[in-house]
Amino acid sequence: MTNSTSPLSPRKTPRQARSKATxxxxxEAAARILETQGAxxxxxxxxxxxxxxxxxxxYQYFPSxxxxxxxxxxxxxxxxxxxxFRAMDFVVGxxxxxxxxxxxxxxxxxxxxxxxxxxxxxxxxxxxxxDPDSLTMMSQTRARLALCLTQHKVPQPEQxxxxxxxxxxxxxxxxxxxxxxxxxxxxxxxxxxxxxxxGRM
Amino acid sequence: MTNSTSPLSPRKTPRQARSKATxxxxxEAAARILETQGAxxxxxxxxxxxxxxxxxxxYQYFPSxxxxxxxxxxxxxxxxxxxxFRAMDFVVGxxxxxxxxxxxxxxxxxxxxxxxxxxxxxxxxxxxxxDPDSLTMMSQTRARLALCLTQHKVPQPEQxxxxxxxxxxxxxxxxxxxxxxxxxxxxxxxxxxxxxxxGRM
DNA sequence: CCAAAATGTGAGCAATAGCTCATGTTCGAC
DNA sequence: GTCGAACATGAGCTATTGCTCACATTTTGG
Numbered sequence: 001m002t003n004s005t006s007p008l009s010p011r012k013t014p015r016q017a018r019s020k021a022t023x024x025x026x027x028e029a030a031a032r033i034l035e036t037q038g039a040x041x042x043x044x045x046x047x048x049x050x051x052x053x054x055x056x057x058x059y060q061y062f063p064s065x066x067x068x069x070x071x072x073x074x075x076x077x078x079x080x081x082x083x084x085f086r087a088m089d090f091v092v093g094x095x096x097x098x099x100x101x102x103x104x105x106x107x108x109x110x111x112x113x114x115x116x117x118x119x120x121x122x123x124x125x126x127x128x129x130x131d132p133d134s135l136t137m138m139s140q141t142r143a144r145l146a147l148c149l150t151q152h153k154v155p156q157p158e159q160x161x162x163x164x165x166x167x168x169x170x171x172x173x174x175x176x177x178x179x180x181x182x183x184x185x186x187x188x189x190x191x192x193x194x195x196x197x198x199g200r201m
Numbered sequence: 202m203t204n205s206t207s208p209l210s211p212r213k214t215p216r217q218a219r220s221k222a223t224x225x226x227x228x229e230a231a232a233r234i235l236e237t238q239g240a241x242x243x244x245x246x247x248x249x250x251x252x253x254x255x256x257x258x259x260y261q262y263f264p265s266x267x268x269x270x271x272x273x274x275x276x277x278x279x280x281x282x283x284x285x286f287r288a289m290d291f292v293v294g295x296x297x298x299x300x301x302x303x304x305x306x307x308x309x310x311x312x313x314x315x316x317x318x319x320x321x322x323x324x325x326x327x328x329x330x331x332d333p334d335s336l337t338m339m340s341q342t343r344a345r346l347a348l349c350l351t352q353h354k355v356p357q358p359e360q361x362x363x364x365x366x367x368x369x370x371x372x373x374x375x376x377x378x379x380x381x382x383x384x385x386x387x388x389x390x391x392x393x394x395x396x397x398x399x400g401r402m
Numbered sequence: 403c404c405a406a407a408a409t410g411t412g413a414g415c416a417a418t419a420g421c422t423c424a425t426g427t428t429c430g431a432c
Numbered sequence: 433g434t435c436g437a438a439c440a441t442g443a444g445c446t447a448t449t450g451c452t453c454a455c456a457t458t459t460t461g462g
Binding site: 123162166171192 | 240241320321324364367368371372374376379390393394395396397398402
């Protein structure tokens with residue numbers, strides 16, 4: 001089965017277990033090289049080497065190096081979306097401040113887990129042509145948060161959802177990248193900013 | 202005069218007006234290619250071409266492509282520092298909320314002016330070895346803000362300064378990059394978040 | 403003026419990248 | 433078993449990149 005012709009989508013969908021493992025190994029190898037040696041070190045030969053497969057196999061499933069990055073970014077976005085969905089589901093019926101506190105911690109948790117990878121991938125994303133799938137996932141994430149805000153009568157929930165995500169990520173990401181390890185302290189500093197934004201101090 | 206041996210510092214300091222113009226043309230060409238065609242399009246030959254000089258001249262003043270990026274980043278950091286210094290100077294003796302409002306607008310103004318360039322440079326910076334000069338300038342920026350916060354009895358002013366800058370940049374940057382053009386509206390949404398962080402709503 | 407320093411030139415080298423393809427191997431349906 | 437499809441291999445082609453160097457031109461101090 002061949003996939004769409006978009007330059008960022010996978011080339012062929014693996015059908016046997018063996019090829020699924022190959023694809024997984026390629027993605028994991030690319031991510032590890034990216035984390036440990038930087039974007040420039042992620043060459044197709046290096047990825048194939050590290051994955052223990054040949055370049056030919058790599059190009060059976062990814063039409064280009066960029067497609068590998070795009071897939072990793074899609075995985076990251078999907079996980080972030082799912083994390084936030086879970087947090088928002090857990091929080092229905094609770095107070096707005098409780099909901100926001102939970103959101104803050106979900107985002108922090110997401111960034112702590114694989115901080116280096118997320119960081120590098122986000123910088124890469126800016127240099128890649130925009131990927132519709134990634135945009136969709138981010139849109140879904142915002143929409144879910146907006147729904148929660150609507151239920152609490154927050155005005156302009158769509159805009160507020162975007163602002164709040166930017167606020168939380170904007171504060172959490174550099175702090176964690178800068179070596180901050182007291183996640184509770186960080187969360188307790190972000191909380192009042194979010195509530196301040198919402199005018200609910 | 203030859204400069205330090207650091208891989209990111211310029212190689213030779215221009216002494217005549219003509220070479221100053223050359224250096225300026227190289228930096229401007231690199232920035233324009235970066236903005237319009239992305240990081241991968243910034244090759245030394247392309248930069249030299251666009252600058253109207255030869256590759257040889259380029260390598261007289263920059264030991265590597267990375268050194269060009271590093272210099273552009275330094276310029277950006279210096280301008281941000283100066284913008285914020287001016288804002289903080291203007292605001293001594295005024296109320297904390299007035300000071301923060303001014304800060305918010307200074308950051309927004311800084312990002313509006315050359316949003317594309319700043320964006321691309323920041324993503325590049327993450328992939329370069331850390332540059333001491335840039336770190337120093339960011340440290341100076343934070344310190345100046347911390348001083349202002351100290352005068353308003355804000356506890357932990359150093360940490361708060363970092364948090365507030367991250368908050369403002371984190372909210373402003375994606376919004377502006379996403380095409381937001383109503384800067385006043387944006388500023389008025391960031392203001393309460395900052396005050397919320399400070400516990401001064 | 404003139405020599406020395408500063409500046410500028412661009413053909414081309416060495417290295418390396420992304421990627422293809424001819425060929426071989428394994429799997430699964432029948 | 434058998435045969436076609438799926439999967440895997442890796443030597444090596446093509447293109448490009450960062451960068452050097454031998455040489456030309458301009459500027460400046462005296």
